[in-house]
Amino acid sequence: MGNRSSRSTIRRHPERAVTDEAAEILARGLVAHVGFCEGEQPFVIPMSYHFDPTVPDRLYLHGARESRLLQVLASGAPVSIAVTLVDGLVYSRTAFNHSMNYRSVVCFGRARIIESEAEQRRIFEAMTERYFPGRRVGVDYQGATPQQLAATLLVEVEIEEWSAKARRGGPRGPYDADPSAPGTAGIVPIGD
Numbered sequence: 069m070g071n072r073s074s075r076s077t078i079r080r081h082p083e084r085a086v087t088d089e090a091a092e093i094l095a096r097g098l099v100a101h102v103g104f105c106e107g108e109q110p111f112v113i114p115m116s117y118h119f120d121p122t123v124p125d126r127l128y129l130h131g132a133r134e135s136r137l138l139q140v141l142a143s144g145a146p147v148s149i150a151v152t153l154v155d156g157l158v159y160s161r162t163a164f165n166h167s168m169n170y171r172s173v174v175c176f177g178r179a180r181i182i183e184s185e186a187e188q189r190r191i192f193e194a195m196t197e198r199y200f201p202g203r204r205v206g207v208d209y210q211g212a213t214p215q216q217l218a219a220t221l222l223v224e225v226e227i228e229e230w231s232a233k234a235r236r237g238g239p240r241g242p243y244d245a246d247p248s249a250p251g252t253a254g255i256v257p258i259g260d
């Protein structure tokens with residue numbers, strides 16, 4: 069895993085590359101922004117997803133069978149997926165140096181349909197556990213019916229390569245370290 073070609077090479081602030089954190093970021097993320105092309109038209113659609121850091125080259129998406137996104141992905145078209153954790157809002161004494169603290173991953177890959185009902189159930193239950201730790205099928209909720217599974221398309225994206233990038237720390241404007249300078253500077257923490 070990691071970047072293998074120019075498409076996943078970080079150009080701006082390459083020192084912010086945190087490739088070794090990619091799996092952790094994907095494991096903690098809640099929303100995947102999924103980019104694909106239908107003909108000449110690019111789309112980016114927000115989706116829930118499943119990711120298991122013990123199988124780090126796989127990411128799962130699901131939705132209605134008729135979903136454009138899933139139909140395009142199921143055809144084997146290339147896909148790019150971004151997941152972002154926002155850790156803080158960074159304010160500076162200068163307009164230019166306002167920023168955000170974040171950790172983010174961009175993945176490239178291709179998908180295949182998961183046809184096996186047993187595999188679908190395994191992944192959906194693991195996905196529910198990822199979003200709702202401790203919730204158990206058959207105890208806290210009923211599993212999907214065969215009809216619900218039949219109406220749903222589940223795809224497994226094989227991640228061919230990924231990049232991860234993070235910004236950390238306070239504002240870096242020319243006056244931000246000087247408490248006597250006009251204005252204010254600091255970080256608004258977000259999340260835990």
Ligand SMILES: Cc1cc2nc3c(=O)[nH]c(=O)nc-3n(C[C@H](O)[C@H](O)[C@H](O)COP(=O)(O)OP(=O)(O)OC[C@H]3O[C@@H](n4cnc5c(N)ncnc54)[C@H](O)[C@@H]3O)c2cc1C
Pocket residue numbers: 099111113114115116117130131132134135136137138
């Ligand atoms: C946090 C989050 C998680 C989601 N998780 C899932 C999921 O796991 N599975 C799933 O199938 N769907 C999920 N959705 C809904 C998903 O974003 C799409 O709306 C949905 O998949 C419909 O797909 P479609 O093929 O009908 O879209 P399309 O027919 O391709 O959409 C047509 C147009 O509708 C608009 N559109 C579609 N979705 C959105 C949107 N969310 N916001 C604004 N405009 C939109 C866009 O302009 C798009 O080009 C999620 C949405 C959010 C915000």
